[in-house]
Amino acid sequence: MNAPLTDLSRIEVRRYEQLIDGKLGESVSGKRFTRESPAHGVTVGDYPLGDVEDAEAAIAAARRAFDRGDWPRMSGKERSLVLDRIADRIAENAEELARMDALESGKPISQARGELQGAEDLWRFAAGQARSLHGIVPSGLGEHMLGLIEREPIGVVAMITPWNFPFVILSQKLPFALAAGCTVVLKPSELTPGSTLRFAELLEGTGLPDGTVNITVGYGNTVGQRFAEHDDVDMISFTGSTEVGRTVSRAAAGNLKKVALELGGKNPQIVCADADIEAAADAVVFGVFFNVGQCCNSSSRLIVERSVADRFQQKLEELTARVPVGDPLDPETKVGAIINEDQLSKIEGYITSAEKDGARALCGARRLKTEAGRFYAPTLMAGVTPEMAIAREEVFGPVLSILTFDTLDEAIGIANDTQYGLSAGIWTNDHDRALTAARDLRAGTVWVNCWMDGFAEMPFGGVRQSGQGREQGAQAIEEFTEMKSVLFHRGPRADRWVPDAKAG
Incomplete structure (x- = not known):
């Protein structure tokens, strides 16, 4: 072991709130829970405990924000500017966020600091992708037809993030969904929710419309289950164990929502x-x-x-x-x-x-x-x-x-x-x-001849029971879109299906 553990008097218990529809506050039930540092054995955080009602409220806010709000209708440039402002907030508060992750997860502070640098880079990369998303115009459909293949935001995305990399995995998902124009409900692990809830506070004043991002903390069998099965959720993105990933897939099958999974490995x-x-x-x-x-x-x-x-x-x-x-x-x-x-x-x-x-x-x-x-x-x-x-x-x-x-x-x-x-x-x-x-x-x-070298430009994900879909890279924003085919006809309708009345 290294030197003795940090003087426990320097560790403060921070009180957090959840974010729903642009407002920070308590859970519906008013219940709260605490978390002890796995390294120091002392309480480091006090959090609101969400339940099914909180999940429902978060989903309803995200649904309104997508169906009637400004975010999906903004230009790529406008969304990019907001994502860059969020990246600025992350950079300004990186040391505080890293300390939260170190205390709650037990990871070394030097590693947590590196993860925050990587997280900021992911947000800035995603900001650029907001302006780069494009469709296709097929050129061989004939002189009377114009075809457009557009990419549209998939809708409301539910995200469930794990305890081992609380902030950086949030940043592998959230900025890309926002860049695409989606709205989001997010549940961090109840073991390490601090940096995510602090992030909720940092969103104020960035230009992100109310309801675009909603964050509640709860257990997998309550909040997580409701996210996965709810008909108003169009996609779920989950990082965790392969065993739980199977459960998420089964729960999501009810409305055949898109499922992205980043699961286990034996590398x-x-x-x-x-x-x-x-x-x-x-x-x-x-x-x-x-x-x-x-x-x-x-x-x-x-x-x-x-x-x-x-x-x-x-x-x-x-x-x-x-x-x-x-x-x-x-x-x-x-x-x-x-x-x-x-x-x-x-x-x-x-x-x-x-x-x-x-x-x-x-x-x-x-x-x-x-x-x-x-x-x-x-x-x-x-x-x-x-x-x-x-x-x-x-x-x-x-x-x-x-x-x-x-x-x-x-x-x-x-x-x-x-x-x-x-x-x-x-x-x-x-x-x-x-x-x-x-x-x-x-x-x-x-x-x-290297190991775990990573770049925002490179997609990440697994095959077989390590998951499906990709995070990071130019492909990440496409994960949060649907393709739509639009066909335009120019000139008179040449081929009539119903015979002309004058014929014969």
């Missing part, structure tokens, strides 16, 4: 014998221990060529021993706290099961004793085989499963042998191997 990094071992080892350690492994993009599977496996494992042990674990508010910390006791117990269960199946821990595999909070030691598990649960299921903790291969075909086969398909990576100096892996790995993103 592999393949390391070939010809790779830059130093660089690959650093990226593997980063990939699995980033955000304490509580990340859908976590590279929780290492598939290393057998001829260099022992040397690579030794390097991983050396690096892991130097990873700073401790207080999320310490800028030097790289690995923070586990979100809650249930998640910590789940991690321990996977370790116990793997050891029973013959795997062995090279390091870690234990809770860390601390004065407060929940911390788990960064863990390397060797002797893992593809059929073990720890190699197939999402652990969501700082645990690396190490597997070996002899041929690239074998490595790709191991990598693809899972229900997921979010991301994958390969480390090699052989261009042919790199291209083969890039084409054959079944994943929405493939990294070659």
